[in-house]
Amino acid sequence: MERMSFDLAQTPLRELNSFLHRDAPVKGVQKVVVTNPDGAHNIAVGLDCPVDVEVHGHAGYYAGGMNKTGTVTIFGSAGTGVAENMMSGRVHVKGFASNGAGASMHGGLLVIDGDAGLRCGISLKGGDIVVGGSVGSFSAFMAQAGRMVICGDAGDALGDSLYEAVLYVRGSIKSLGADARIEPMGEADLATVKELLDAAGMQHNPKDFKRVASARSLYHWNADADQEY
Amino acid sequence: MCGIVGLLVKKPALRPRLGELMVPMLIGMTERGPDSAGLAVFTEPLAENARKISLYSGMCEEGADFNWLGLGHELKEHLGIDAMITSQGNHAILTAAIAPEPVKRWIKERHPKLHILSTGRAIDLYKDIGTPAEVATRYAFSGLAGSHLVGHTRMATESAVTPDRAHPFTAGEDFCLVHNGSLSNPYGVRRMLEPHGIRFETDNDTEAACRFLEWRLREGDDLESALQKGFEALDGFYTFLMGTADKLALIRDPFACKPAVVAETDDYVAIASEFRSLAHLPDIKHATVFEPAPEEMYVWNA
Numbered sequence: 001m002e003r004m005s006f007d008l009a010q011t012p013l014r015e016l017n018s019f020l021h022r023d024a025p026v027k028g029v030q031k032v033v034v035t036n037p038d039g040a041h042n043i044a045v046g047l048d049c050p051v052d053v054e055v056h057g058h059a060g061y062y063a064g065g066m067n068k069t070g071t072v073t074i075f076g077s078a079g080t081g082v083a084e085n086m087m088s089g090r091v092h093v094k095g096f097a098s099n100g101a102g103a104s105m106h107g108g109l110l111v112i113d114g115d116a117g118l119r120c121g122i123s124l125k126g127g128d129i130v131v132g133g134s135v136g137s138f139s140a141f142m143a144q145a146g147r148m149v150i151c152g153d154a155g156d157a158l159g160d161s162l163y164e165a166v167l168y169v170r171g172s173i174k175s176l177g178a179d180a181r182i183e184p185m186g187e188a189d190l191a192t193v194k195e196l197l198d199a200a201g202m203q204h205n206p207k208d209f210k211r212v213a214s215a216r217s218l219y220h221w222n223a224d225a226d227q228e229y
Numbered sequence: 230m231c232g233i234v235g236l237l238v239k240k241p242a243l244r245p246r247l248g249e250l251m252v253p254m255l256i257g258m259t260e261r262g263p264d265s266a267g268l269a270v271f272t273e274p275l276a277e278n279a280r281k282i283s284l285y286s287g288m289c290e291e292g293a294d295f296n297w298l299g300l301g302h303e304l305k306e307h308l309g310i311d312a313m314i315t316s317q318g319n320h321a322i323l324t325a326a327i328a329p330e331p332v333k334r335w336i337k338e339r340h341p342k343l344h345i346l347s348t349g350r351a352i353d354l355y356k357d358i359g360t361p362a363e364v365a366t367r368y369a370f371s372g373l374a375g376s377h378l379v380g381h382t383r384m385a386t387e388s389a390v391t392p393d394r395a396h397p398f399t400a401g402e403d404f405c406l407v408h409n410g411s412l413s414n415p416y417g418v419r420r421m422l423e424p425h426g427i428r429f430e431t432d433n434d435t436e437a438a439c440r441f442l443e444w445r446l447r448e449g450d451d452l453e454s455a456l457q458k459g460f461e462a463l464d465g466f467y468t469f470l471m472g473t474a475d476k477l478a479l480i481r482d483p484f485a486c487k488p489a490v491v492a493e494t495d496d497y498v499a500i501a502s503e504f505r506s507l508a509h510l511p512d513i514k515h516a517t518v519f520e521p522a523p524e525e526m527y528v529w530n531a
Contacts, residue, residue, distance in 0.1 A: 039504030058504045058518065077518060079503065080488065098520055099485060117520060118485045136485065136523070 002030050008043075009036035017045065020070075025049035039079065044072050047089065064091035067108060080117075083110045086127060092200075099136070102129045105146065111200040118155065121148050124165050130200035140167050140212075141177065149196045151204055162214035168193050170209050179218045183211045230384045231396075231409040232258025232361075233489070235470045235500035237377035237477050237529050243496060248373030250510065254499065255361045255370070255380050257506035261409075262382025265395035266364040267356025269405040269472055270378040271531065274350040280329045280402075282336075283346035283354040286319045287392050290342070293318040300340070308335060320368055322353055329402070344393055349403030351474040356381075356395040376531040379472040381407035387415075388433040398436050400443035403474040408435040409487040409502055410466035418462060438463050442471065456480055456526050470500060478528045485523035492516040498529045 004024075006016045016034060024032065025048065034055045037043055041060040044053045047070030055063065055072065060079040064072035067089040074082070077095035084103040093101075096114035100122060107127040112120075118136035121129050124143035134152030141157070143165030153171035160177020167180075168189070176182070185193075185207070193206035234254040238247055247270065255266060275281060286295035297316040300323075304310045310332065312325040325332070329348045336343055347354035353375075355368045361382045365371065381396035388394045397405040412418075415434035418441050423429075427440050441462060445455035452471075456478065459469075466486035471478045479500055481489055492499045492507045494516045501507050504518070521527050 036508075038508030039506075057514075058508070060503060060505055077504070077520075095518075096520060098488065098490075118523065137483075 002028075003033070004029055004031075005033045005035065007035045008038060008040055013040050013043065017042065020044060020047060020049075020051060020053070024051050037074075037076070041079070044070065047072070058095070067091060077114070078112075082112075083108070086110065088127075096133065101131075102127070105129070107146075109196075109199055115152065121146075121165070124148070128196055128199070130196050130202065132200070132202055134171065137174070138177070140165060143167075147192060147196065149193055149200070149209070151197075151202060159212050159214070161218060162212075164214065166192075167212040168196075168209040169212060170204060173210070173212070176212065179215050180212055181215045183213050185209065185211050230261050230386075231407075232261035232382040232502045232506070233407050233409050233468060233470045233500070234258060234380040234382075234502075234506055235378065235472070235477050235479070235498075236380075237498045237531055239496055239498070244376055245374045247375050247378060248369075249371045250497070251373075251378055251380060252365050252371045253509045254501055254506040255365055255382060257508075258382040258502060259361050261502055262384045263360050264385055264390045265356065265358045265383040265392070266361040266381065267354070267383075267395045267397055267407075268370065268373075268378050268380035269347060269352050269354045269397045269399065270373045270375040271351045271403070271472055271474060272353065272375040274403075274474055275324065276326070277350075279324065279326045280348060280350060281322050281324045281353065282329060282332065282348050283352070284321045284323060284336075285344040285346050285357070285392060286321070286342075287357060288342050288344055289340065295319065295321075295343070297321050303339065304332070304335075307339075308332065317368060319357070320355060347399040347405065348401075349474065351375075352399070352403045352405060352472070354397060354399060354405060356397065357392050358390055358395065376475075377472060377477050377529075379405055379407055379470050379477065387411050387435075388431060391431075394431050394433045396435060397472075398433070398439035400440045401447055404439075404443050404446065404471070406435065406439040406442065406469055406471045408438060409468045409489075410482065412438060412463060412465035412467065414464040421462075434465075438467070438469065452476060452478055452528060453526055460524060468502070475531045476528055477531070478526065479521055480526055481521060481523045483524045489521050490518065491521055491527070492518045 037057045039060040045065040055074045058076040062081045067086045073092045078093045078097045081100045083091035086108040088107040092111040099117040101116045101120045102110040105127045110129045113132040115133035120135040120139040124146040126146045130149045137155035140159045144163040148167045154173045157177035159180030190206045396407040399405040412434040415437035418437040468487040
């Protein structure tokens with residue numbers, strides 16, 4: 001059995017997820033096709049075997065969340081928290097993603113072809129996010145590690161209270177958050193952007209991107225700052 | 230948490246099917262709002278001098294056994310009004326060629342526990358406690374006809390679970406609002422409105438937003454200006470969906486804390502908190518689906 005199909009109009013979501021968790025690793029299933037997702041929450045969460053899941057339609061909250069080894073492709077849009085807390089593997093949204101995409105991700109690659117909502121990559125702890133469109137306000141808030149490539153624009157307070165994550169933005173930035181600053185693109189940055197665009201299957205000139213990283217002035221308490229940053 | 234739904238049909242031929250298309254949308258939001266549900270439907274407007282008043286008797290002692298026929302006789306006897314009353318258990322729509330204020334005053338004096346749900350030339354309003362499926366069956370929502378409607382499923386956080394605190398809220402005529410979220414300054418807004426003679430019926434935060442926006446419209450603002458003032462005056466988390474006699478309008482707070490998704494085809498515009506309430510709609514696979522941006526106004530004409 002190499003390929004399985006689940007029509008969520010006929011089959012409860014729990015059957016799909018329990019198949020992915022219990023049966024797929026044992027039976028060596030390589031591909032699972034999900035039809036009529038109809039906005040259901042928690043589709044293909046917590047994948048722990050190298051399975052390729054295709055979702056045809058719009059997914060609800062937390063699709064592909066906690067992914068470890070799987071590949072999840074959503075041929076539609078994704079609701080709040082797509083690929084949240086992903087550890088490794090790959091999640092690809094062909095449409096747009098709602099708020100909190102890739103929240104708290106530790107590893108892996110999240111690709112969003114369309115726009116992402118607010119707080120994309122909030123508390124990013126590792127891994128990579130590539131957004132073909134624009135991201136909403138407060139994206140990469142307190143992002144600790146990992147990389148984000150934004151091919152469109154960024155909303156307000158991009159990278160507020162950034163730690164060591166690095167952001168690359170091709171379009172305009174409405175405003176930077178506290179302690180985030182634009183830095184010059186080095187050779188290593190150009191190579192990183194090219195590598196991530198290639199991985200996402202997107203074609204842009206890496207030279208068109210700006211680098212946003214932490215000024216690290218919030219790392220130490222400054223009693224003279226008087227709460228103004 | 231709460232669920233909001235809205236539906237506007239673009240073709241007159243679809244108007245008789247408005248309720249039937251909406252009921253699965255409302256039921257789809259049960260997990261977001263299992264304790265109460267309601268909707269306001271906008272129909273072909275009555276003549277200039279006529280009004281309809283939606284009434285709810287569930288908080289009277291008689292409940293669903295309220296004597297609606299008797300109410301009609303009393304209105305004739307006391308005010309000389311020939312009213313048509315269409316009742317369904319604890320709900321009735323009173324239609325007459327009247328100035329509504331004296332009738333509403335009379336109802337409040339004579340039947341203080343009879344709750345006035347809405348007034349206008351186009352709006353009919355229903356709301357009650359119970360699951361969305363129970364409320365939809367209780368009032369036969371699937372048979373409703375009209376050009377557009379606004380619906381809500383409630384999971385109460387800011388005030389008690391009672392029929393009058395369910396949504397939609399209404400103020401003035403042919404205006405209603407549903408809310409997903411919670412306001413942080415409803416008492417400030419109330420204190421600002423009360424000196425203008427605006428009275429509140431509940432302690433619910435949404436009622437403050439509803440009465441604020443209706444007050445702006447009554448003061449002469451168009452819908453867009455009223456909503457702009459709403460962005461400035463109302464603080465907290467909100468996705469608001471509003472209905473007027475000929476429009477649906479949607480706004481989200483600047484942090485987009487509460488969800489919304491829109492699907493549009495040549496036949497309809499449908500709005501819901503989540504896509505799962507839109508998934509059953511006809512031709513949804515070819516609809517334009519998008520997430521409305523924070524602090525933007527979306528207005529659709531019926």
